[in-house]
Amino acid sequence: MSGRNPLKPLNGLDFEKEDICEVIFSHKKTVKACRLFLDWLKNNGNESSRAQVSSFARELASGHVSESFTYKRSNFYRTVLKKLMALGFISLQPRFDAEKRSGTRYVYAPIRQSIPKRPPLGERSFWTLAWEVAKQWNKEFEG
DSSP states (O other), X not given: OOOOOOBOOGGGOOTTSSOHHHHXXXXXXXXXXXXXXXXXXXXXXXXXXXXXXXXXXXXXXXXXXXXXXXXXXXXXXXXXIHHHHHTTSEEEEXXXXXXXXXXXXXXXXXXXXXXXXXXXXXXXXXXXXXXXXXHHHHHHTOO
């Protein structure tokens, strides 16, 4: 492991860019893997099972998701999915499943960030940056 942090530092965030993946991640391959995952998740109705995400990660690693682009499965889980979950943008959520014996299955789903309509007052601070990132995330999954 290289020890490099795939997240951008707070003062390196560029909110003029429209892509939330470019705001969060700094490496081009990670940005593209994140974008492909978010597009895939939206096409799946904004939720997918663990098996579906595993299948996506395998296809991403083999280059079947996007022509001439591969991203290791372990890097996808460790860098993209884990960071999105750690930041509170995606979570494993329970869903009722009548066919399953336990009645519950878990799906990865984006979390809508509850933020006020106006940004926090004052100069550029952590809270202002967090508000901007959450606003862009919500815009990504509006409908």
